Amino acid sequence: MKQQFESVRSGFLLLLAAFIWGIAFVAQSVGMDYMGPCTFNASRFLIGGVVLLPVIWTKERMEEKKGATGAPAKKKKFGALLPGGVCCGIALCAASLLQQFGIRYTSVGKAGFLTTLYIVIVPLLGIFVRRIPGVKVWCSVVVALIGMYLLCISGSVRIGLGDGLVIGCAFVFSIHILVVDHFAEQVDGVKLSCLQFLTSGVICLVLAFLTEHPSWNALFAGIVPVLYAGVLSSGVGYTLQVVGQKKVEPTAASLLLSMESVFSVLAGWVILGQKLSARELLGCALVFTAVICVQLPDKKKTKQVETA
Template sequence: MHSLILILTAMIWGAAFVAQSVGMDHLGPFTFNMARFLIGGLVLLPAIPLLDRLSRRTPDKSPAARRTLLKGGVLCGLALGVAATAQQFGVKYTTVGKAGFITALYIVMVPLLGMLVGRKPAGRIWGSVVLAVAGLYLLCMEGSLRLGLGDLLVLGCSVLFAVHILIIDRFSPLVDGVRLSCIQFFVAAAVSAVGMLLFEQPGWSALTAAWAPVLYAGVLSSGVGYTLQVVGQKGMDPTVASLLLSLESVFSVLAGWVLLHQSMNLRELAGCALMFGGILLAQLPAKRTETSA
């Protein structure tokens, strides 16, 4: 059952790239993200007491715990807000399938960035990096041997999402995950609101025209998707959970093909296969000799 829940989460997140692409027909990137994160935070508000009752837990309300929760939520929200902005701009200039696969590189980048805080990656990680870089070349390189603007932006968002994951890794053992996510959504919405007011001219008519993709990205991708992830990962090996969640990149390609009628040539498909292979290799359980080193 937990595996099915995580696969459903991956489907929701994969299809979200379609919502982001369609939403750009009516809204600027900052406005779209402000709306989706605000909705995501509002959706999680009633989920917090519900999950408390289901798990029969009493949250720590001490001043130290509140400070830790607030610090973690703010840092996560800042990272998420900037990462989502880069992704949203990138989706405007690339296809849904490319955006999904390049974003999924965060799974490879997390252990690499972890070296900066003293976490040496296992030897197999270097093989996954080689596969991912080769796949990125086949998927994104143009005739002039350069990455397109959209691909570069999404690649940048992938690095930022890796930073976001590492921040969550730091604070999630210390605070309640749903509360942390709720705070980060409101902070990310505030970050996006600043850009919206400075660079865009949002109108109510544009928001109403994009109501469907905004609601999907806000309610399902942000609010429901995160809640399903929390429920699905309970009692499951985190490596297996990450592997299942990485299927979002596959579902993003299928969503772009089915809903937006986007196509990919053989070279791009080969690039996707190599990137996905690198992602899978990075998530394989470490050998006993590697874990004991």
């Protein structure tokens, strides 16, 4: 019962992350009206990392009072934390930059669809690390893909420069999901999230000074989308992903996170007054159905537990 509760709780955390990211598409698009992709990403990730520092400090003080944290445990965790944070940060940096540049040359709807192609790429990559998903997951992937197509794509589909960049983004995000899955059980989730932001932010900052012209005026002019992307999308959203993935296998996690495409369209409907067509509503329903199905417990596993 406790394990099932933790699984449901983790699934909810991943859905909440998808909700935050769905709205963040608006912030990412608006933010580039004031600054370049590298500057925007450097700002959001550095802010996301700094926001988590007091959270980490408070958490450690609370654990020390309870006597839950000892010196040996800290040392052991730190050994995996540093390489984990750097690896996650590099993957996050590459994926986010590809997405930011891709949004420049393609529509937001198509970018949302292509980004969530990681729901197909993750199980395919999982085969190479001997994590083969079951039939239920594959069926859910197919249903979700059909739903996202109905939701985001209208008319002919042509692969342009922006589309290619976002497809590359989906591939790197798939790697990021698998890397997070590898390190999430070994280290503290909040610390891993903080370190990956600082790593990604520093890399983006160097690229910004090399390829763009960052300025304080541009940053203050676009401070609202930067703060949303930094505090909520980065600081909160990616931390929810790291914590949530501890009890959810990668393919199921990718399906839950793919709900960001649904939430982005719904946000446009509610906040911006953009109406949804019958086709788009059907797409939302299919993606939501796929996400629910992938979370249903497997009958065979349930019987084994009852027998034991």
